[in-house]
Amino acid sequence: RPVTTDMKTLTEEIEKFAEGKKIEIDTLKIREEYRKDFLGNVSHELKTPLFTVQGYILTLLDGAMKDKKLREKYLQRASKGVERLIYIVKDLDLITKLEVGGLKLERTDFNIIELIQNIFDLLEMKAAQKEITLTFDMEYENPIYVNADREKIQQVISNLLVNSIKYGSPNGTTEVSVENLIKNKVIVRVTDNGEGIPKQHIPRLFERFYRVDQSGSRSEGGSGLGLAIVKHIIEAHGEKIYVESEEGVGSEFSFTLEKRRTNLPEQH
């Protein structure tokens, strides 16, 4: 049976196959629309860094290679462009897995306070480069154990912190806090005093590839997928994510997590 590559034929085939099954065909159509839209976005995202890298390579081939200083400069820039492509492809890979539900959560009990401290250590340099201070509410010297996928929650907190650094004001501060809630839950808050988000953009913030300022985000090396990934991970845990923001004042992203079930033995 020949493989169908033509989209129109494919849609017709699907329709024939699903004759009478109204609900199923609607789902298929939505999926098809979604796929087309996704592919369009992906090629658009990859185009800019690819052309940039190609530009540096062509300049090198065009003679810049003979000059040691220029050679280094352009190779460094080409390398940065490739780094960016890798970053985008990694995010794309993750979002695809999250959206098709192919990513299983590996829940364990872990100390969220320790995890946040580790992430701070990893991001300290990046924050310092933008003159942003990362602070942690030190009232929480005692461990707080949650039940979640540690690696994925690390990704969530990192994405939120990286954003607060990217969109923060120089000499700004980002504070992380963890608070106990009723019903065996905790809430993690990431608060910055950066540029904030205009009201009209807030409802769409967690859509993939959605950005408030296209050029600003791209020059900061964003893939436009950070918050979509965050939302998927939190919802896969059965939890909620919230955002409050005011333009020129700052933003607060917060999410809930389940505490460790108390009948389990103490872990250190």
Ligand code: ADP
């Ligand atoms: P990216 O940062 O790669 O563009 P994200 O999905 O992480 O993609 O964020 C989407 C958009 O939300 C960003 O482009 C930015 O406009 C806005 N945004 C996210 N976090 C913040 C923040 N802490 N302060 C201000 N704007 C933010």
